[in-house]
Amino acid sequence: MADSIPYYSEPYDLTNCESEPLINIQRAQSYGELLLCDLNFKHWYYASEILAKALNTTSIIDLVKGLTSLDLNTLDITSNTTFIEGHPKNLIIHRNEAAYTLELEPNAAPGGIKLSTRQLQQSILTISREYSFQEFIDKVCTEVRNITEYDHVMVYQFDENYDGKVIEEKKTEERPTYLGLKFPNTDIPKQARDLYFHEQVRIVYDTSGTQTDIYSNTLIKDKPALDLKGVSIRGVSPIHLEYLRNMKVSSSFSVAIIHENKLWGLIACHHTSKKFINYEIRDWLKFVSSIISSNLSKLFKYNSEVSVGSKKLLRKQILEKILASKDLADSLLNSDHSIMNLIESDGAILKMGSDINCSGNIDNDSLNVELENLFEWLSQQEDFNVKVINDVKSALPNYDFGETIASMLIVQLSHLSGDYIIWTRQEKQIEIQWAGVISKDKHFDAAKNRLTPRKSFEKWKQLEGGKAKEWTTQDIEVAAQLKREIREYLYERYNEMTLLNQELKEAYEEMETFSYSVSHDLKAPLRSIEGFAQILKEDYHTVLDEHGLQLLNIITSSIAKMNDFIADILKFSKLNRESLHIMKVNLNDLLDQEWRIIKAIKEHENAVLIKPDLPTVYGDVNVISQIFANLMGNSIKYVLKGEHPKIEIQYYEKEGFLEIHLYDNGIGIPPQSRSKVFEVFRRLVSDEEYPGTGVGLSIVKKGINRHGGTIKITDGINEIGTGFIFTLPTNAQFLELRKNKTIN
Amino acid sequence: MKNIIKINSGPNAEYPSKFDAIFIEDSLHEVMLLDNLLAKLFPALNCGWIQNAKILLELLKLDTLPKSKVMFLDIKMPDISGLECLEIIKSEYQNYRTPIVMLSSSEHAKDMQRAYELSCNGFLVKDANLADFREKMTMAIMYWTKMNTIK
Structure with a gap:
């Protein structure tokens, strides 16, 4: 004989209302039938209502044959899940060590669709082409809507809190648009998100709430527990059904997008009347899910490569600027290719030696004391490459940077001389558009003994402030890279300088030899000329006439001038080198x-x-x-x-x-x-x-x-x-x- | 040459065994200027002239260098410079106690430094014009040959 079993296999009430045990829902969806039996098809353990009744008089094998025209005895069931197309119902058999779970579902009807393999292949080809991220998401949305023919197909992307934002949608005119709206993480609670790792696709056939009871065979005492993980027909949370009804949705279908072992997003499909999606299409959508996942990696890699590539170019330009400029600080902060172009920021501070230079929204004069204290504090920190302070107010409570500096990304150029580059970001008010008013109060309905979801999904704006945009791993990597390149550049400059110094030293030595020779070798003959001209004047003035004596005077005054020249040149060159x-x-x-x-x-x-x-x-x-x-x-x-x-x-x-x-x-x-x-x-x-x-x-x-x-x-x-x-x-x-x- | 006697090395060299001053100077012109100066101002002075450091060192080696009250040693000389010569005298002929006064046409700081390191007794810069040079040399010769006492 058979007993009806409760909705949940474990208690669910006010005490654990926030963690509805979804996996333990012991109901079947109304689109098909469910049967659990032993591995010989002899005894049934659990069955949906109709089957439970029929099994009073019919054997499992006959019953299945009657519903599907398939002969269980001839089936080869070796894998975990086997799909067999039958008439009028399709049969899906899940196998584990203890039992078979049989799902009987419509072949195509009611309201269902059946597609040719060719159509499915064509769709796969379409979304597998090379696109930009946005084009790709657009194509996925279009193809999923083409195949499922649902009224509304959306792509959600989760943020780090699993609030989901609609980044793409394709819909009929009648459906309200949700594009750009955020859905709070409570809409898809953690336990639901976890299930997506086991079941990449999930159908909710009928949101009206009609779900089939499951009966337990009382004749079999020793039977396995009812485990419906991975079984499509498993019943749906009444909260979720109400949520979908509030959205005026009759059938819903979702495809998980998993990226780097995290639930990245969902493709959510809504239909305003009941519309079944059969196994083949669900299987195709699973395949689509995996294509999206692997394409995302490729797209992200490509996107970040493009971005890294252009940043690299910018870094190169910055370094070239530095090379051309004698003032490192000036070129880092004030050129067309400043460090603020390198990493998105509101301000930048550069400390080199005792100079603090600021750009962007930072006013050195008003923050002078705070900045000097900050650099003093930094110099006392352990040696580091890049330091991230995401929340300056709580990390540095003794500093008052006002609203200008809410977060910092710090590169230490030299611990020894205390040189730093700091990028800053200010507080940002971020407008979030929620789908419906989000309140922290949970709506627990005593009559229904469970939470109830919100009724309206109208756009509701919320402002979030007090924080700056966080630094990404890429920002940090770029900062570290800049440090490496500046160091490399400085090292090269140092080498060039050493070489130049050497050349300079040699030139100085040459110059010294030169002036030494000038003073000796030029002066000596001049001394002779001057000396003998004097002697001529003294000793031979009697044999020279007036004109001859005049000429001698010209000689001696010219020599005097030449001596002045030599003396001044030597002074000047001495001043240069000594x-x-x-x-x-x-x-x-x-x-x-x-x-x-x-x-x-x-x-x-x-x-x-x-x-x-x-x-x-x-x-x-x-x-x-x-x-x-x-x-x-x-x-x-x-x-x-x-x-x-x-x-x-x-x-x-x-x-x-x-x-x-x-x-x-x-x-x-x-x-x-x-x-x-x-x-x-x-x-x-x-x-x-x-x-x-x-x-x-x-x-x-x-x-x-x-x-x-x-x-x-x-x-x-x-x-x-x-x-x-x-x-x-x-x-x-x-x-x-x-x-x-x-x-x- | 009126006042200056050239001192040569070699077996047949003939010169007095005693002078007031000996000049070591490679340039004949310089010696002529000196000779003119001495003839006019110190006609009674006995002065000797050795043309380069090599001859001076030979004389020292053979112990045939005439005695003098002072030696004026030019810095800029070919082969063995005045400073090199000074170094050899100070290190190898410690018994040679005649004051040595360096002569140079430049105020090159390194030369002066080196000369005093090697314990020269004076350093005279040859002035660019004859009048100044005469004044300087007159005072120097007066000092070293008339005022200074050595034993």
């Missing part, structure tokens, strides 16, 4: 000393110097003396006929350096010629008017540049004369920094 001896220099004493030397010459006794007490600077005392000697010497030399030379010195203290102004009342330098006078041997006046070598100001400029300073020319006293404005360091550290930055 290292500075940096020390504290009392500028006041130095100036007084130079002035005394100038005043010691009789022609200069009318010269006037007006100066305040000058502070201390840092530098090479000999070079600085030379600078002032040359500048003041020029002021005294290039004076208007009849004028008394006058020099005024002023100074302004700036951060790290002194700005010195030196004005005179001399002949002045016209503005258009002011840049020329620093060139070696460049003179603006003739030798007859004002003798000179044209090297003095070159020495001045070189000397100031070597101290990391600058010099420019302005007007002198009362708009006549010349003014020099130049800088000298007042702190040794500053000098080091400026020296490295000054080119030439």
